[in-house]
């Protein structure tokens with residue numbers, strides 16, 4: 001039963017991979033170009049105005065957060081615009097649901113796909129950063145995909161929930177402006193949260209992205225990995241579980257009218 | 258399975274009793290089973306629907322429909338736009354949950370066992386919903402995987418069915434390059450990948466040219482000959498007449514008539530029909546036909562007069578000095594128009 005569900009979900013992952021693969025170069029190039037541009041403009045440009053932070057250069061501070069940010073954008077765009085287009089304009093699921101595939105398999109498949117894609121993104125960006133000497137311990141690179149998954153799943157769920165509420169594709173812009181953007185700017189990617197008033201700190205710490213940023217920083221900086229992961233991984237798992245469940249029931253009522 | 262088959266077989270049971278009285282052996286049981294299989298009609302139905310309802314919010318799209326689809330038959334579901342045909346079909350394969358009523362497909366409840374049910378049926382959906390990101394072959398191999406064709410057999414299964422639908426030459430093309438008729442045929446291929454026992458065709462030929470339509474009718478007949486059960490919706494009455502063994506006509510979520518095409522013609526529109534050209538003054542003709550209590554129906558395309566015999570219509574022509582555009586035996590379209598009314602099609 002569960003085995004069958006996993007098998008069917010996996011076919012959906014394969015489907016998305018086949019489509020992704022067709023424009024592989026176009027799809028994969030931001031993984032390399034994004035960090036390269038970030039290093040140039042933010043690290044070297046802006047960084048020269050910023051004094052050393054906690055014994056590290058601004059680029060060193062910035063790199064792990066930027067890597068996690070790419071996972072968030074990947075996950076959000078995949079399950080918002082991407083899923084919406086597949087559901088509405090391409091009606092991909094209409095025919096799928098006439099096969100042994102059910103809504104459960106569709107959702108599981110989409111999440112596996114989002115998790116893999118986010119993992120790939122964080123890993124790819126980190127490889128580039130590694131080449132620019134941003135890893136204290138290169139072996140830590142191997143754990144970066146886990147951060148991608150832990151961030152990709154809850155953010156992917158946010159996108160999926162949004163997909164169920166929007167009345168047309170333009171409304172994703174609102175979700176982006178009021179949820180995704182603030183997450184990006186207030187999760188300790190660009191500056192240490194300790195700089196901010198306590199209210200803002202508290203706000204940031206409640207949001208999921210912050211925890212992913214902290215995880216990734218521990219990997220890049222090779223600092224307190226075990227202790228940091230012990231605290232922040234459970235938070236992200238809890239977020240994943242809760243948002244996934246919410247997304248599941250929303251999509252269920254949407255696809256199974 | 259066998260138990261329920263016997264439960265529905267009273268005539269054969271009495272046959273068995275007679276044979277048993279003649280003190281024949283257990284072998285008779287096999288004969289009985291064999292007869293059941295041959296005649297089919299005493300086996301349990303493939304789809305059994307009882308008083309099924311479906312509401313979307315306050316709007317009730319299906320309002321207490323009952324019918325049975327027997328193994329091996331082609332069952333038609335007719336009705337104007339918005340009658341609730343697709344909604345009913347969606348409930349049959351579990352894509353939509355019924356609000357109330359009883360529904361069994363292969364003896365299972367779609368709300369509980371939709372996966373097991375869907376493994377045994379194939380659907381030609383009303384919308385093609387082909388995956389435009391993929392080529393013809395990728396589309397079909399993906400769906401072959403969905404319906405559980407083992408990996409090493411997929412390629413061959415897809416090849417065979419593309420051949421069956423005369424699409425072999427399009428194997429590596431992107432979907433967008435296929436014409437409407439080719440896409441529709443591809444949807445047939447997709448529905449047949451899992452070797453389904455029940456094939457559901459939701460308006461399979463809408464928007465297709467007559468040649469493709471005839472080709473698809475041939476394919477449907479081939480499927481019937483293979484013993485598959487078929488559920489067909491269509492707006493082409495001729496198509497229903499050609500393909501369906503039995504059918505129901507739905508309107509506004511209810512079944513308003515059911516039977517074989519012949520039954521329906523005889524019950525609701527027997528005889529012959531004359532169609533007189535539009536744009537002329539029908540008054541005298543209408544009165545003349547009316548006074549003989551022939552059925553008269555007028556719309557923008559002309560005046561339809563239905564009489565019991567062909568001679569009646571010939572007399573009518575002679576009497577009014579008019580030549581009908583068409584003189585023909587009544588058909589399902591006459592039944593459909595009479596029962597659902599031409600005006601209903603306008604606002605649906």
Ligand SMILES: Nc1ncnc2c1ncn2[C@@H]1O[C@H](COP(=O)(O)OP(=O)(O)OP(=O)(O)O)[C@@H](O)[C@H]1O
Pocket residue numbers: 257313316318336337338339340341342343344345383
């Ligand atoms: N998901 C839905 N939400 C709300 N109303 C719906 C939904 N699906 C169908 N309906 C309504 O239910 C009614 C029946 O629709 P359905 O698609 O079953 O008709 P149909 O007989 O298949 O018509 P057609 O011949 O046009 O395909 C229509 O009035 C339609 O607007």
Ligand SMILES: [Mg+2]
Pocket residue numbers: 342343344383459
């Ligand atoms: Mg329909």
